[in-house]
Amino acid sequence: LAKTTQPISMDSYEGQEVNITCSHNNIATNDYITWYQQFPSQGPRFIIQGYKTKVTNEVASLFIPADRKSSTLSLPRVSLSDTAVYYCLVGDINDMRFGAGTRLTVKP
Amino acid sequence: DVKVTQSSRYLVKRTGEKVFLECVQDMDHENMFWYRQDPGLGLRLIYFSYDVKMKEKGDIPEGYSVSREKKERFSLILESASTNQTSMYLCASRSPGHLSSYEQYFGPGTRLTVT
Numbered sequence: 001l002a003k004t005t006q007p008i009s010m011d012s013y014e015g016q017e018v019n020i021t022c023s024h025n026n027i028a029t030n031d032y033i034t035w036y037q038q039f040p041s042q043g044p045r046f047i048i049q050g051y052k053t054k055v056t057n058e059v060a061s062l063f064i065p066a067d068r069k070s071s072t073l074s075l076p077r078v079s080l081s082d083t084a085v086y087y088c089l090v091g092d093i094n095d096m097r098f099g100a101g102t103r104l105t106v107k108p
Numbered sequence: 109d110v111k112v113t114q115s116s117r118y119l120v121k122r123t124g125e126k127v128f129l130e131c132v133q134d135m136d137h138e139n140m141f142w143y144r145q146d147p148g149l150g151l152r153l154i155y156f157s158y159d160v161k162m163k164e165k166g167d168i169p170e171g172y173s174v175s176r177e178k179k180e181r182f183s184l185i186l187e188s189a190s191t192n193q194t195s196m197y198l199c200a201s202r203s204p205g206h207l208s209s210y211e212q213y214f215g216p217g218t219r220l221t222v223t
Contacts, residue, residue: 034210043112043198043214044151087150093210097167098143098151 004088009103018075020102022088025069033064033071034096036087044087044098048073078106111135112215114199120221127186129218131199139202140182141212142166142174144195151198157182189222196220 005023012018024033032051036044048055050062050071061074075082085101115130131140138159143151143166153166155174163174171193175183182201186193196219200212 032210041217043200043217044212045214046211049210093204096210097153100148100150 004090004099006086006088006099006102008100009105011105011107012078013107014079015077018078018082018104018106020073020075020086020088020104021070022073022090023070024088024090027068027090028092030092031068031090032092032096033062033068034089035060035062035073036089036098038085038087038101039083047086075104078104080106080108082106112199112201112213114197114215114218116218117216118219118221120223121186121189122223123190125186125189125222127189127220127222129184129186129197129199129220131182131184131201131215132180133182133201133213134180135201135203135213136179137201137203137213138179139204140176141200141202142172142182142184143198143200144168144193145198145217146195154184189220191222194220194222 034049035047037047038044048060048062052064055062063072083106085103087098087101089096112133121127141156142154145151157163157176160179173185196217198217199215202212
């Protein structure tokens with residue numbers, strides 16, 4: 001079970017691009033990388049998932065280098081409503097675990 | 109849209125009481141999960157179920173049990189509630205055969221206080 005390390009908190013301003021990096025040095029061959037977002041008083045919500053290189057959807061991009069020992073979630077032009085906790089999960093389908101997450105605060 | 113509902117948003121129970129937390133999903137998902145969330149610890153997996161009548165222990169099963177008699181319903185049971193079980197409890201479901209099979213759908217959570 002690959003363990004992840006993320007910053008505890010980050011601050012940003014509206015309109016900026018935010019990059020949150022997750023370290024997972026002992027990622028296994030079968031492991032995928034998944035990111036969730038959680039707003040206060042709500043359950044987490046799936047954002048994006050990837051295995052290698054780059055994945056992009058309407059919400060975010062996920063960059064994964066060739067060695068897969070880290071990944072970066074990129075949020076383009078954040079707004080106040082992007083203030084949330086972001087979780088990086090690494091594992092295979094039956095063995096993914098949530099860590100403590102990164103608390104992102106977007107300021108006006 | 110997938111909907112996962114939990115029986116209560118807020119619950120207050122006394123030490124020693126037996127507590128039932130109910131979770132229902134409406135998308136015919138095979139897998140269901142129970143987590144608890146505490147400040148600074150993120151979400152920790154208590155139990156999960158691959159399918160009806162199947163259950164597997166997660167990382168912190170002590171003091172909890174589960175029941176999955178029907179596909180849409182997954183119950184978490186605190187046999188004898190203790191104050192250290194005061195927490196936010198989150199239920200989730202997933203369909204392993206779906207394209208985005210790693211995606212779990214979460215309910216709104218139940219904030220349980222044990223006094």
